[in-house]
Amino acid sequence: MQRAFEELGSIVGPDHLAVGEMIEERYWHDESLTVAPSRPMALVRPADTDELVELVRWAERRQVPLVVRGAGTGLAGGAVCRPTEVCVSTERLSGVDDVDTVSRVAVVRAGTSLAELDHVLADHGLRYTVSPGENAASIGGTVATNAGGMRAVRFGTTRQNVLGATVVTGGGRVLTLGGSLYKRSSGYDLLQLVIGSEGTLGIVERAILRLAPRAEEAVFVAHAPTMRGALGAVQALQSIEPPPSVIEYLEPSALEAMAHFAGVTLGLPGWALADGAILVVAVERVDADDVARAVELAGAVLEGAGADGVWVLGKTEGRAVLRAREAALWTVRALGARDIVDVVVPPARLGDYFDAVAAVASTYGVRLAATGHVGDGNVHLSVFADDVASARRVVEEVVAEGVRRGGAVSGEHGIGVAKLEEFRTHASATELRIDAGIKRLFDPAGIFAPGRLGSPTHGGD
Template identity: 40%
Template sequence: MSTPPDTDTAPDQRALDRFAAVVGSAHVLTGNRIGPDYHHDEALAGTPVAPRYLALPATAGETAELLAAAAAAGIPVTARGAGTGLSGACRPAPGGLVISFERMAAVLEVDIDNQVAVVQPGVTLAALDAATAPYGLMYTVFPGELSASIGGTVGTNAGGMRAVRYGVTRHNVLGLQAALPSGELLRTGGKLTKLSAGYDLTQLIIGSEGTLALATEITVRLYPRPAHSVTLMAAFADLAAVMAAVPATLRTGVAPTILEYLDTVTLDAISRAQELELGIDPGVRAAARAYLVIGLDNRERAPLDTDIDLLGQLLESSGALNIYVLEGHSARLLIEAREKAFWSAKAAGADEVLDVVVPRAAMPAFFDRATALADEVGAVLVGCGHAGDGNVHMGVFCRAEATREALLRRVFTLATDLGGAVSGEHGLGRIKTAHFTAVADPVALTLMRGIKHAFDPAGILNPGVILEEKVHA
């Protein structure tokens, strides 16, 4: 991405001095010292923006002091983790301060007895996975990019393929420490699996995309690592048959860790991109239009084999053209390839990626009607998604921006009319906020604005994200 020239990048010396007094002059950058990576995230749409200031705090206290200084100066603040987001939430506001958490990247504690970990926001999913593995435990939120930071996933309420069993971020974060624009530090929740004492501020901050408070410490739930796992891939003649097999699968009582669908275009794309050979019979490949991928695991091999047999019979009776049982290396490669579907879509020239969510039973209707909307304007929608929870991932191929934005508005309206929402896990960021405010319940928007003002009366935290607001520059 290239960044257009910014004619108003000169820092305010008083603000710069104040930031430097908090974190040290070596950890406050301005102008050309701020590299282009800090101008954007991985969103396909939108223009990168150069921040006026970049600060790298080392403690929660420093983060709170930075916010207080920014609020006093009326400088907008954007938090940044690893920059892997897909909706522009960490794209800076013009004239703003970026607070990057790369110096706050420690796993503070792995508590075996309570099965939790306490981490700083800059810790990556890969680092947490490595830290918990020696204890036979794992953090179960895997949104598809292990370089993502825990703080970033808290901001967007990230989900991923394993959400069908383990839930999304908000189901797996038990407590937070967060910095407020007042300069105060707030603690919510803790090493508790249940809580009924006042408003749940932990859940309010999760998914707020840096608009209410900045998480400086996160307590996450851990689960035992399974000893045995297998992946089933069933080919079907059409997507309706795939979606009919999903509730039937869940009614068996088997608890899959992964329940995904892929259309043939997406499977072919990720197979080429990842040099993946799945051994699909040519006749099956020619007849198939969609695939259902089911991940299973267990502590013991015998019950896992029982589940494989049960689901194999069910999928066959549901009209599967063929069923492939993948284990070990081949299973891992398929899941890794599916997790990289965004990069395959980007490489193929997608102009946008969507993560709308609808009730699971409404997915076939959504696909049919969304595809018809795209056909009307000569656009193409292809994709995959979390069949178990109704989260639809689509690559949008539509070069003309005005046409594409009009199509997206119609697709988001369709999802909302079907009982769904604009985003299931990527968040709104700066890319989808206008669409969200156009289709959201006005009463809900009014309440959200009141909550925003209570946390952030100066309006400095990520203005223009989630709620359309005037940028304080």
């Protein structure tokens, strides 16, 4: 292997290659609760498209798998390498190449973090509306997982906000997909195939992103006596035009734990945290004067829909509550959650789904704490169980209950390796065969993250 590593070093430069014990521990894992850390065979940090092309050719010649890594904030183990795989870190593929304020698009290299992008866009009065809970995430990682987040209910997920991408795929071919275009009816949409493909079809080198104006925001917390009452209020909120940009559902105890963990004082009366259901809602308008009117309207709609308490938060508290919600992962991890389910169901089936989840929890004697981007049907269940085996059984059951109601295994975290079994269980054989065929077209040598999505080992040809 020594010769192969020397070749790698000559592609990316010796300073950007690490092998064996030289690979820092942070490259061994992502933030998944269930995927064990594993040290890659080697780590490379390419700097540009030419180096990516050479890397792919090297991997095909040497028959060594490549697993791309952005910031490693993923929740499905997608960036975790096996000891036989080379980790391709995108950290040097960083920077915002262009901000076009007329077309309202930005051309951004894959390793750029959401935080860095936002910093650049602020100078132009613009923003990128995709905001998964972790702004260290890279643009490439968000494209590869089709990341969602709290604001997807209003602005859509990554799919609706990426207009183009440059992708290095099998054979070192460089695909330029889409463009600074808001519409396109010109053949198969390969860009949409690449979005959400989790590094199994190629390496995203850059993306063209749709931008929006920055806006003023107000945040409030509402309480409803029951879960179904809260879901009714969510429906009512979505009839407002434009609708709220955040509609989050939490069990009161979950809100209390998150606020406590984040050091946020909510100032809510004790009864509101005792039982029932909580909604965290944000409204935003470009014109600050319109925000107060939007808050008034949303408050009236909530009360009309049966909310028995609505508290408008100050700017600082509002931001802190949204941050605490985004950081919920760290709270539930500290409290000992064994897994986080990311099912999405049709919004009309949410009440029914929550009832089914409660029944599963009671059957197995486990605690399933619900939070969720409930406006778009995406439910996150933190699984607290005595042991790994019972957590596993419960996850299988609640995922199956979601799929039975027309839902999907993952709403936004992706499949990675953590959810591969569930994905295989609930996909049809035809779907898996087509997936495998698509992967072969992009990646005939099978070097991009084999054994994950599109791989014959998970049920394709």
